[in-house]
Amino acid sequence: MEWFTSTGYWLSRLVFQRGLAAVYLIAFLVAVGQGRALIGARGLTPVPRFVARVPFRESPSLFHLHYSDRFFGVCGWLGVALSAALLAGAADRVPLGAAMAAWLVLWLLYLSIVNVGQVWYGFGWESLLLETGFLAVFLGNADTAPPVLVLWLLRWLLFRVEFGAGLIKIRGDRCWRQLTCLYYHHETQPMPGPLSWYFHHLPKPLHRAEVAANHVAQLVVPVALFTPQPVASVAAGIIVLTQLWLVASGNFSWLNWLTILLALSAVDGRLAAGVLPLPEPPHPAAPPVWYQGVVLAATALVLVLSYWPARNLLSGRQLMNYSFNPLHLVNTYGAFGSVNRSRQEVVIEGTDERVITPATVWKEYEFRGKPGDVRRMPRQFAPYHLRLDWMMWFAGISPAYAGSWFSPLVAKLLVNDRATLKLLRVCPFPDAPPSHVRAQLYLYRFTTRQERHASGAWWHRTLLTEFLPPVRLENVDPADRPHR
Structure with a gap:
């Protein structure tokens, strides 16, 4: 079954899945810690009021069936517990079907929260987590090698994240074309970090170099993700470095960390084995027929849904951080199409x-x-x-x-x-x-x-x-x- 799976990406899958479980864990802890005050029955924008006016088909969620702060808490803590279990490697200790079910439950729980979260959950990284989490359902576990089709879908997602962000900048604010946006961005970004003051005071020529490097990283490098190895791994490495630079310069929730995980999924583990003292790769059994069928169906679904974000990338009226369906599958991404000059x-x-x-x-x-x-x-x-x-x-x-x-x-x-x-x-x-x-x-x-x-x-x-x-x-x- 070499056409269907690739043993060379076992390490990439391991790192990706454990990292994704960690992001899910943080997301559910945020929901548990802030949900009652923001969207609880007596919150700032209560869920009961929202579900009374928005039908299920437009915003599918468990909370259309029943809502109480206690039930919300149960769902949130269930997400925390399941995320922690997957982070600890539980998915590799259960049968393939059970592992897929665990990832699916996580996705359904978080989708239910996002779809009633209103303005508090209107950020691009919510859709990114849901789309990434949906693909993780089909990535399998230690019972089988990673399916090639899902690995390519992860690269397609990473391409849209990076290339979409690059296009929205070039098409948007002229300061991106003039290489001057970082004269303002570190100071005016939503939530500066402890190093943002220092980034802001870097010399202006270095700011211009940063913007130029960003354009290369978002408009040129993503194309290389679809080239043969080791070029694709090098491209993924460049994306990881640029995302770590963004992590150091500000607070963007889990956006950068999810992007890093997507990039790591494109790294061929055989290349890493050449420079790191890694154990021998496992030799899993051939994937069961039912699993192949499920992966093929998921791939077909993503390809069909890709029409709208692909058209959006080519459009002169490109939408930024937009979901074309209430399940938040195959979305369009982007950030800072315009940059504030003052705070x-x-x-x-x-x-x-x-x-x-x-x-x-x-x-x-x-x-x-x-x-x-x-x-x-x-x-x-x-x-x-x-x-x-x-x-x-x-x-x-x-x-x-x-x-x-x-x-x-x-x-x-x-x-x-x-x-x-x-x-x-x-x-x-x-x-x-x-x-x-x-x-x-x-x-x-x-x-x-x-x-x-x-x-x-x-x-x-x-x-x-x-x-x-x-x-x-x-x-x-x-x-x-x-x-x-």
Whole structure:
């Protein structure tokens, strides 16, 4: 069955599957830790309200059949347990059919969460995890060598991730064509990391070289994934290096790590065996006929669904991070088709004074990841995903992005809602809720080297305008007020 499987990729599959299980584990931990506050029955955008207006066929999910915070928690913790088991190698200790069923259950559980997650789950890496997780169902386990067709489908997915991102840049913001986008990006990206300040202050010629290298890595190198070995492995290695550079420069959830895993799946293990002290590859039995049939059917499905993303790549109106079907299979990807030239941050404040005067003392709420206190160094959170922090970045770009959830957030803060406060780093009112909450819009920029040395601050900020005037709980729309 040499046409169907390839023993040379046993190591690549092992690393890919264990890594994917780790990403799933993080994704389910995020859901368990943040789901109740964001989409729970009393969350900012409750699931029951969503499923009441969106039919199952448009957003298939277990939670259309039943929703409660307890049931959501059971599904989330089941995903955590199953991910941990697969990470520990359980799939290689059970029959092939059982291993495939385990990966399928993971995919179904996460699909159910994403499809009711609303704005909190509208990021490209959610669809990427689902598409990658779907392909993992058919990659098999130690009972059989990796199927060649699925390995090629993983490369097709990686190609769309990289090539789509490259095209959207070239077609989008002129600064990508002028090689100047990194003059701004490290400072204005959604959630800078601990090294972003240093990346921002690299010499401008190096920034231009970074952009040029990015274009090569995303528009030229992916084509080489479809060439014979060892060229395909070299191309995969280049993609891994560029993704590690992105990991170091910012926080992009598990996007970069998933891309790295996809790239590693294209590496021929026989090449690695030539430079690493690896054990002898296993000699699995021939794949069963039913397994061959299932893989062929999955391949045919992906090929049919590939029509829409392939057409999108060729379109002058390319869509970015878009799913053409509610199962999030064979999607289109891309990031930063436009780059902000400045950073606007929404800062939420509260006061316990009953009467507002010009002398009123306002205290800031601190978020875990997004910029707030100018003296606090940006933190590394990825691959963990701080969903509220990311949406606050979008709110700073335009209030329209906050239309569905900002008023409920303010209402939660006005009653010190315990689940919501767990999403924050600091609540300035630990003993009793504030009487008023407001939000201010600031212009943030990284300090210069001289400013950093003199003040110890990582950021400099300037007040721009009022984002939300002071409100009391009575002023909040009754539909957004928490139930007492």
